[in-house]
Amino acid sequence: MAADAASATFLSILLSLTITLSLVSPSLAMYCHSQIIHGIPFPYPTKYSNCTEYLHHKAALHYTFDPANSSLSLAFAATPPSSGGWVAWAINPTSTGMVGAQVLMALKTSTGSVVAKTFNISSHHSVVESELSFDVWDLSAHEASDGTMWLFATVKLCRRSLNLVWQVGGVVNGTRPGIHQMAFANKNAKATLELGA
Template sequence: TCAAPKLKNSDLYKNCNELPTLKSTLHWTYTATNKTLSVAFTATPPASGGWVAWGINPTSTVMAGTQAILAYKEPNGSMAVKTYNISSYSSIVEGKLAFQVYDKRAEFNAGDGSITI
């Protein structure tokens, strides 16, 4: 079983996977009635001031085509959340994803330094 993410808004997720290689957790709920997927990904950046990202490639098993959400803590303490449509290996540029993102946010856990997207 997974430990519940420490989210301030008390979101509940029906499914969970611990990802021990990445020392991270992925929680999700698929709602069939409106065909939406709610996701919470929690990981600790490898270094202070680092970033965390979660992505999915809906059409292949390679990095090109991945739709990614990246988060990091700004110097002023606020959280930045950015989206990347990774279309090639030559450059990674911030941009819209191939699907609608309704609620993108991130939270920093000062206790363990983890970030939840």
């Protein structure tokens, strides 16, 4: 009888887990494979051969790595918490967190236009607009009609294992990002991207 109860409990847990995964997986898969680009001329999937989904901030990184010139072409997508906000994608050459990050950012200005800028984060309280420690070209930003903000760029890499950080914020002061929230998703929006040999 005890074995039957244990089996029933195990099956109940397995069924709950299966139902949960069936509810979560399609939404995660949307970020890469079914992402609708509302009103943006977007070359995916021909330009970007890979995509990584990030649960924190429901973000996606579409990318192609060119080993011939060590460049990464990317399209990063996330939705800010408010319509006048910003999204950012960064490489941290020295650490796994925000301090030291070299940031590409899409910001919605007070005029309603969306601009792309680069920032160097030297401390938690210092976000300085500047050139980055690596070359960046073809940098642009767009806002889709569903509120998703997109960053497009190509970056020159000196390594193939990248410490990535991404973030979203709800306020832009002129053309400078306001501080983001410090919720769980904000504190854990980081990952490593391995680009292979």
